[in-house]
Amino acid sequence: NAGVTQTPKFQVLKTGQSMTLQCAQDMNHNSMYWYRQDPGMGLRLIYYSASEGTTDKGEVPNGYNVSRLNKREFSLRLESAAPSQTSVYFCASSEAQQALGSPLHFGNGTRLTVT
């Protein structure tokens, strides 16, 4: 069982460069999420997709865009990277946004450094 797969695992960007973080899940989940993890701040929600064809902003959406390509895949794009976006990024999925008690399933993260 692959679960939630994120690529790449590591990335170094220069300020102003762009990149896309890829995420795919094989659990037939409806909802997918992007979080960033910074020391002492826990996880903060960037964007989420309650179901295929919908996306919504989370707590910290500025500087990011997302695409829900199909039910399995949810990508996160940085159009013009900034040092403040240095972080570890996690993709997660759950059965449905409306299934309030269903837990999140996380990928292993992408460690991004912007110089």
Place this chain on the structure above:
Amino acid sequence: AQSVAQPEDQVNVAEGNPLTVKCTYSVSGNPYLFWYVQYPNRGLQFLLKYITGDNLVKGSYGFEAEFNKSQTSFHLKKPSALVSDSALYFCAVRGYSSASKIIFGSGTRLSIRP
């Protein structure tokens, strides 16, 4: 607005002793509460959740958590700690609205010494 607080950045416990990792929350109405664990260079893994019913919830790896509505707390506990329990632990809360998001605490690093 929802919020969750983990007041301790680090908890140190000797192997074999009981452990407690604290969590308090704020949410409108009844909460959904979760605990996750993160091992180095890995994503978070679900440990247990409280939705309704018994205030004591049992989860994976021998962990349990006690929901206390009057104190708005959901502390994680284990009767006898193992060195392998050393990890980063996150508490999370969600409200009853379908529009509600899951909000995470800042995390508590648990260190179990042999």
